[in-house]
Amino acid sequence: MTAEQQTVTDYNPATGAAVAELNHTDLATLPERIAKARAAQHRWAAKSFKERARHLRLMRDYIVERAEDLATIVSDSNGKTRVDALATEVLPCALACSWYGKNAGKVLAPQRRGGHLLFANKSTTVEHLPLGVVGIISPWNYPLSIPFGEITMALMAGNAVLLKVAAATPAVGRAIERILDAGELPEGLFQHIVGSGSQVATAFFENGIDKLFFTGSVPAGKTLMAQAAQTLTPVSLELGGNDPMIVLADADLERATNGAAWAGYQNAGQSCGGVERIYVEDSVHDEFVALLAKKTRALRHGPGRRDDISVDIGSLTTEGQLRTVQQHLEDALAKGARIEAQSQPVGDVEHGYFFPATLLTGVNDTMLTVCEETFGPIIAVERVTDAEQALTRANRSNLALTSSIWTRDTRKGRALAARLQTGVTTLNDHLYTHGLSEAPWGGWKESGIGRTHGPEGLLEMTNAKVINWDRLPAKRNLWWYPFDQATYRGLLNALHFAFPRGPLKWLGASLKLTPFLVRKMFSKWKVD
Template sequence: ISPWNYPFAIPFHEVAMALISGNSVILKTATQTLEVGKALKACIDAGELPQGLFHFLNIPGNIAGDAFIDSGIDKLFFTGSVPVGKQLMKKASEKLFPLSLELGGNDAMIVCDDANLYRAVSGAIWAGYSNAGQSCAGVERIYVDEKIYVSFVTLLKKKLNEMNVGADKNFNVTVGSLTTEKQLDTVKKHVADAREKGASIFTVDNIEKEKQGLFHPLTVIENANNEMLVQNEETFGPVVTVTKFKSVEEAITMANDSSLGLTASVWTKDKTKAHKIAAQLEVGSVMINDHLMSHGLAETPWGGWKESGYGRTHGYLGLEAMTQPRVVIDDIMPGLQKNMWWHPHSKQVYDGLKGGMNFLYSKNLSLRFSGVLNLVKVFLRSFRKD
């Protein structure tokens, strides 16, 4: 079951990995992007797969999860909201049905005082505002060292003022429309909540007025705190918060202070410091001096911690997630009549097995020698039928 924000890319890689690993696939795309789902089906059909190996299904989203779980499939991969993911996990728990859940994020970006300021600001704009902010792994919370905070925010606002919002038909618009009215309402609600609770709001309202669409101004929120929705929930719109920190330890604490943990990024010229910070972040992926790009690396596993989901797709871990493990143990000594620890038991069997441990681990040479003799005696009985 795939979402509407990246309606082709997200389901395509999961369908491909499922087919590669030997499965048949049923795909249900978001209702809002049904036509993209049909285009994806046409691409897969062009591969001339065996009949019945791939099915594209169009059913209402409010019944899809239960229908899939009750249908007898082997596993469900779901990308969507946290509330729906929790409902699916509850339903799946009734029969211990396996799920993989990717449920979004409220991703943090940590900018150290030695970061390349221009690249960090440019990266914040890319990761915070591309796709109108509708990226589960997009930047929503930015933490900046207090020594460069003013410079960072000043440059961020300057660059945002050079951008515009509208319906792009001639490659002359920077940020487009949100996808649904419900999502636009959520973004407005989060911004209004932050304003009511004392945040400073900066907006760039360069929206082409004559264009119809679900547009929202590019927004920067300062003086945010954890009482605000924008810090605690996924906003999923062209909005970022910027908060200063005094120490790296404080930045790590603030970044981890979230129920979500999909991705994060660290911006510094010191790679050793970057990796030390990355090792303390409670997320599925950490990018250094970059953001919103690891999903495009087919070899990297994709998934989050905490309420950002359960399980992995992409990479070797993702390929394994499309399978069920089975171990087959060969008979390497077909001439044996019985294993040496099988019945009948006796003191000789006990001494032989204990002797094996003495032979392997004792520091006393005498015990090791007597141990191997007792072990050999027990092993030789494996060839007898009595």
Template sequence: MDAADPGLVEPQPLHLLEVQLLERLVEALVHRPQLLHLAHEFILAREPPPRARRCAAVESAMAAPHPAAVSDVLPVRHSWIANREVEGRAGLRPVMNPATGAAFARTSLLDAEQAAAAITAARTAFPTWRALSFRERARVLRAAGEVVLRRADEIARLIEREQGKPAVEAHLVEVFPALEALKHLALHAEDLLSEQPAEPQVLLFAHKDSRIRYEPFGVVLAVTPWNYPFGISLSGVATALAAGNTVVLKPAPATTLVGLSIAEVFREAGVPDGAVNVVAVDDALAPGLVEDPRVDKIVFTGSAATGRRVMVSAARNLTPVVLELGGKDPAVVCRDADLDRAARGIVWGAFVNAGQTCASVERVYVEAEVADAFLRRVVEGTRSLRVGDPAAGDVEIGALTLERQRKIVEEHVADAVAKGAHVLTGGKPAAGPGWFYPPTVISGVDHTMRVMREETFGPVLPVMAVPSLDDAIRLANDSDYGLTASGWTRDRATARRLERELQAGVVTINDCVYTFGEPSAPWGGFKKSGLGRAHGLAGLREMAQVKYVARDDGSAPMLWWFPYGAELRRLLPSAARALHARSLGARLGNALRLVGSSRFRRRGRLASILKRVDRLF
């Protein structure tokens, strides 16, 4: 082209400072390819635009517009089996930052043989780990707590980068609950799982020494979700360990690095080789882990659809399962509620972790008398929330972890609007990188809308005004799910009614969501929200098999052993009446006939029975 062509701009010399700055930027791009767009903006900002000539370094960077072009320099992380890193043979998977949509690391994926080796390692380690006393296991749990405490900031930043929630929130809802769980298990597992006496209630068994034991299953497979990749996973692993089991942890693909950090925590804490194994595998291999007959218990947290598949696969070997499958958690706001507290609490409960919480407030039923005042407060509180990349500044709401999850959120909002709902704030994602969605409040909703019936799992709060508390409770229970529910009232009688009538595994009054952070609280739901419990006494005992043991130190045969004969036929009706007749006289008369029989004198344990003769009265 001619030099006078207006499409060609005379090259502008780069100043030394600019060259140095660009060189630093390109160096940073090697480690953080999501910054490529910043280089582009820098070039365009120079006047006039240097289209004819750029420094070679920037040309090289701009020639790679996609993160994949620099993937060869991304760090690679591997699975942990028996306290050793194992490089997978099934390829590499990128680790994405949901705030930028760019990869910042990769994980190597185990093949089927390598994944099976993790189960072998756990099975090999089981006899050694189960043989340790509760106090010895508690030492490892306490040491793990010390590691988490020391590395808390590092862990929170990793959660921020890989899962999307701000680091401050990661401390609040992941690191802190993990520390509490480790402490609680170290202090109380022995009391909760120690052998307990079981005094016989039948007088004829009164002489037997009977006890209940809680024994570990063996290898526990924990399949954990991406929304709370540290808090849920670590507390689940710790619970299984406290009960004497060994563990294979399969973290969600979207948050594999956080899962791998849990292996590092326990390795540093001194867990024996094979007691904790963390595997990065393609989801196509997950059924093979679930169906492995060497797995003795499965704990799955995730969607109801996947939970059903896990249950079907586990049924092949009758492997017991614990399933935590999410919810469509309602909040009931009564006319006497403290509206300021209710609005602030529900806004937090709906939008913490960008709404990606199985216990998130996903629908609100507010009595019509106070609906407008409540909605005003909710909208005001929602509009004050800051949304953005947590690495770039203080925000309350980070990106959704998965792009596909944002699409579900968009579909639910669009469906509600198409059926007559009103978006009071939010509702449209901003342009730009990352999988962000603004906190959204919707009114005018009903149960024909997906947002009121399906799990949205995003920052959307639909609010429905109802005529009465009766209607609120009825609609709150009109769901396939029953994980958590909250009621907001100042009246104790109303609170008691809500606690009694709301169909959920957890019901809180004037607060919501928080109970997973309380290590003594059981966690699980009704209906399609799952099976079994995690957390607390119930969750710990899910990790143990119940064994009833009884010892008889006598030498004489028991009253009911062979041979039967005529004497036993006459004796049994007297024994039944002695124990169960309504009148005291009948019980005493038959007891005397029982004691007078020769068979009873030969085989009965009269001294033991006399010690508990009060049961006759």
């Protein structure tokens, strides 16, 4: 079977029904596709930021007008509820079009750099130029908002984009194509590639992609980084988290339990920035658990219906992920954990990849759900004596994406936040900063390298270029040939002028340096 004849079928993980069927991209055509993208990118890079923003506004208008359709496509393809899809997928896409369209020009404008008085004759600017053609390989947990945010950053920075969406959610890739079509971009500037993630990544590297942006698992990220090393292709990797939540004794427990339920169970727990571990100070532990258990039992998981959006939690997206979550729960229970509460099924949950929202207590660091990323609707709560013990346990993980601290004392919370080893820490909230276009997103340790979103994300889409020139028409620099005793003494006087050990030393160095500079820089080099 040829590549053109191979297809991938998108199945609704909540019902098993087929959603869409797409043809695989023939990777033999990738050189031609990249050449086409490069030609389009040259024309696109010549446009002003204002002109590029106009195309993003067209995309934003399309997203707003077809918000319900897009939410339904995401829900059918990924398994999350339509409310979830609207809040965490569609809305952030519209916000991204707006923020990057308005701010990219300011962030990426040439910057003047000042220097020392010794280099007063030199002027320097730093310009941020497009990379060229960037590749994006995106995950299935947020199949619309993750790649689309990166696409908008890439476009506003002047790049062309080749997108490979997750094999589990190809219908969302087709929806992204329609959004980009609405933007009236130059032909070939954006292209959607369908196929195996590993094969597409290899083809990207072999055909000279200028940078790869990948969101996925730690093992896959390490494999891609090793491949990228062969060609020194730059990569940006977001590889997940095992994110802690710290609840102090003075926290508003009503808000804290509401936030824990949202950040732990949203998207069936398939959020790399979602809560997985909660450390609660001893004096409020039992009250916190009782409140969260009550709210967990009130949640409903199931497929929902087209005319009913009252289901809280949808299905997991893949059968493999369901098995992982089941394994983590079985491991925890075998090692002494207790189920305090679970959500209630609504409708037919037998034919989908459903797993109840589950609250665990009696956990410890030997359990998979504590020491690894579960990526499912399981929250593990652990009692701690104080904030210091909570910090120590929170920082043990090899993953360091996000974290949160819950307290009424903002000053104390910010001080503790500075000691948490994560790329993002929020106070009295969790799992929303990915939707803030202005805030950089990324983690430490094995959570990845590089950043997306915000000014930092825009800069990741560019090459920094320094341009330096002389203000005056000097013949030579101070350190140029010929070398002689005068040059040596001149350099010493320049050093004492720049870093004097008192006003008299500075004055003496100045008087000796000035005539030498004039002679060295503005007279001809007399060669016999």
